[in-house]
Amino acid sequence: MSERHVLITGAAGLIGNAVRCKLEDRGTSVIAIDRMATTVDGREVRECDVTDVHGLHAIARAHDIDRIVHCGAFSGPMVSPDHPIQMVQVNIGGAANIGELARVIGNVRVVFASTATAYGVTPPAPVSENTVMVPDTMYGASKAAAEHVMNAYKLQFGVDTVNLRIGWVYGPRRSTACLIRQMLTDAIAGRPTHIPFGRDFPRQYLHIDDASDAMIAALDQPNLSQQAYNITGGSWLTLAEVAETVMRVVPGARVEVASGDDPGDMRQERFDISAAERDLGYRPNISFEEGIRSYLDWLKARENKQ
Secondary structure (H helix, E strand, O other), X not given: OOOEEEEEEOOOOHHHXXXXXXXXXXXXXXXXXXXXOEEEOOEEEEEOOOOOHHHHHHHHHHOEEEEEEEOOOOOOOOOOOOOHHHHHHHHHHHHHHHHHHHHHHOOOEEEEEEEHHHHOOOOOOOEOOOOOOOOOOHHHHHHHHHHHHHHHHHHHHOOXXXXXXXXXXXXXXXXXXXXXXXXXXXHHHOXXXXXXXXXXXXXXXXXXXHHHHHHHHHHHOOOOOOOEEEEOOOOOEEHHHHHHHHHHHOOOOXXXXXXXXXXXXXXXXXXXXXXXXXXXXXXXXOOXXXXXXXXXXXXXXXXXXX
């Protein structure tokens, strides 16, 4: 009998790489793909874009794939905001290609890395998975639409799909815009950080270790009772509270946060993650302060290598 593999799309990205490393470290065989061939921390990633239908099916013909982790997409509203058509082609078209790949393979669980951004502005807390999604960015809309594609493949064709609505991920290897990284890199360099908004603006951060654990739990757990799950770090902090944590963790850090909402984000109330705890066994293990310390250590180590 041939060895079975987990296919991971977007494997060079933050979540995809973390999932890949944890799966391989426990002995699970992985086929890691991204839009460009690369090596991440000594692990090779092969080239195959999620919009490349023929490439995806060639991989499936060559390997026995029994599960798929779909992280391949534009990774946030800050990435290429002036290219909405590409966002649609990659995020929605890519989801359709993965759904079709799973349909053709048969008997495959697909875990899709969706986003809490798909909700848009939320009603009062607690925000459950039954909350209607009204995204106000093309990124959020593309992820919400991709969820509907995954749902349709499940309802029409019986493909075993599940969507994780993931909060703001931070931690080692995050490369896209991140206020926490800005605060920490400024502190390491001895610079003050001035954020012109956000003193009372809430955000629900999630450490990369918890995000990847949730993805793997969704990959492993059979017979899930619902189609989507909220995944956060369990905290609901204002950016002023985030800054206070950074200053507590990093001696000498100086962070000033002005009033006003984040102009690049929507205000969201606290997400209910009880369904993920019930069905996935998911509980965030990394406290926010612990997560800040791990991110700081990684940033310092990277700086020392340069």
